[in-house]
Amino acid sequence: MKRQSKYVWLIVALVASLLPSPVLAWSFSVSPPEVKIDNLPPGEKAEFNLTIRNKDNISHTFMLTTYNPEESQRRPERAEFPDSNWLSFPHQVEVQGNSEAKVKVKVAIPSQQKWAGKDWKIWLSITPEDKDLLVVNYYIRLLVSTGEEGERVETGSHVGLIVGIIVLLLLGCGIYYFRRKVKTK
Amino acid sequence: MKKRIASIILVIILALIPCLPALAEGNSTVTITMATDKDIDIILEPILWNIGDVEPNTEYVTDPYAKWCTITNEGNCVVDIRIKGEDAVWVDNPSAYTWQLSSDNTTAKRKYALLYHIAQDDADSYTPITTIDTQMKHVKKGYEINGKPLTLIGHDDKAYFGLKLLTPNPDFAVDGGGYFYASGGGRKMETTITISAVAA
Numbered sequence: 316m317k318r319q320s321k322y323v324w325l326i327v328a329l330v331a332s333l334l335p336s337p338v339l340a341w342s343f344s345v346s347p348p349e350v351k352i353d354n355l356p357p358g359e360k361a362e363f364n365l366t367i368r369n370k371d372n373i374s375h376t377f378m379l380t381t382y383n384p385e386e387s388q389r390r391p392e393r394a395e396f397p398d399s400n401w402l403s404f405p406h407q408v409e410v411q412g413n414s415e416a417k418v419k420v421k422v423a424i425p426s427q428q429k430w431a432g433k434d435w436k437i438w439l440s441i442t443p444e445d446k447d448l449l450v451v452n453y454y455i456r457l458l459v460s461t462g463e464e465g466e467r468v469e470t471g472s473h474v475g476l477i478v479g480i481i482v483l484l485l486l487g488c489g490i491y492y493f494r495r496k497v498k499t500k
Numbered sequence: 501m502k503k504r505i506a507s508i509i510l511v512i513i514l515a516l517i518p519c520l521p522a523l524a525e526g527n528s529t530v531t532i533t534m535a536t537d538k539d540i541d542i543i544l545e546p547i548l549w550n551i552g553d554v555e556p557n558t559e560y561v562t563d564p565y566a567k568w569c570t571i572t573n574e575g576n577c578v579v580d581i582r583i584k585g586e587d588a589v590w591v592d593n594p595s596a597y598t599w600q601l602s603s604d605n606t607t608a609k610r611k612y613a614l615l616y617h618i619a620q621d622d623a624d625s626y627t628p629i630t631t632i633d634t635q636m637k638h639v640k641k642g643y644e645i646n647g648k649p650l651t652l653i654g655h656d657d658k659a660y661f662g663l664k665l666l667t668p669n670p671d672f673a674v675d676g677g678g679y680f681y682a683s684g685g686g687r688k689m690e691t692t693i694t695i696s697a698v699a700a
Contacts, residue, residue: 344541347534348699449547453540454698
């Protein structure tokens with residue numbers, strides 16, 4: 316160190332305070348505050364949109380991340396979301412002044428049946444990229460419940476089988492009918 | 501002949517009737533429920549605290565101490581308020597010189613503390629701000645609100661809080677006092693406190 320000084324400056328954004336600050340108070344909103352996805356079977360995807368409204372006159376970039384709330388913040392029946400990589404969304408969104416942006420969030424559950432019949436919770440965090448001493452952050456509660464074990468996969472194969480049998484039977488009847496008709500002529 | 505074919509088709513349909521509930525079950529739909537008419541929207545004012553030069557091992561309090569910052573609920577849902585701090589960094593070279601944020605109200609060399617006080621709580625009650633995002637909670641002993649989260653109920657509801665800063669112990673101690681290391685007349689330090697809102 317060059318020398319010791321009696322003081323160190325803990326001037327929080329002094330420059331910003333001396334110059335006319337573009338942001339006197341954070342002014343943005345997010346909707347909806349909570350999203351509940353029910354009956355999402357393993358191997359399937361669900362999508363929804365969040366709306367970020369920038370009420371400031373200038374453009375701002377917002378950062379999106381996931382956050383696993385502490386246990387006391389989770390409803391008793393809901394466990395921590397197993398893997399935040401199952402959620403996909405843009406991690407940065409620029410919103411022009413006095414306008415809004417829709418952010419598409421996709422939830423994809425892996426196809427393993429061990430993920431069936433679960434109830435999870437995770438929060439999505441939305442905060443401006445620009446920082447002052449105080450910065451506002453919003454959490455969106457995302458509640459995800461997966462469908463019952465194997466339900467979708469098994470019934471899906473039943474449908475195919477049943478439709479196949481019907482088609483084959485109708486085809487057989489048709490052939491039989493036309494052959495008989497030809498013979499009678 | 502036609503009768504025979506019709507009978508076969510009828511038998512097939514009758515045979516498939518037991519399968520219909522299974523088919524219906526197979527069409528279980530994914531439901532997404534969200535209240536798009538609700539939004540989270542809070543405003544903080546002010547968002548800057550210009551302290552100026554600080555001395556080691558000293559306490560600084562916002563003015564006013566309890567109603568320095570106003571949180572206003574501009575949205576239309578009930579929100580809980582949370583708070584998180586960060587280490588303070590030297591603006592010119594953040595990795596070269598930092599002050600670690602204390603997890604309580606103790607300070608040490610290069611370890612500082614930030615605390616908050618909610619208006620109308622006990623006068624001397626300050627709660628440490630840590631790097632872990634936590635609910636802001638009232639401290640008002642003997643009252644029902646003690647230990648309850650800071651909640652803004654509905655549009656235009658307001659809450660107030662103030663901050664306290666405890667600077668680190670000196671980097672270099674001399675007779676009865678001390679100094680922070682500085683280069684070229686002082687270092688400008690900065691930190692950020694994140695105030696979060698989540699639907700209650």
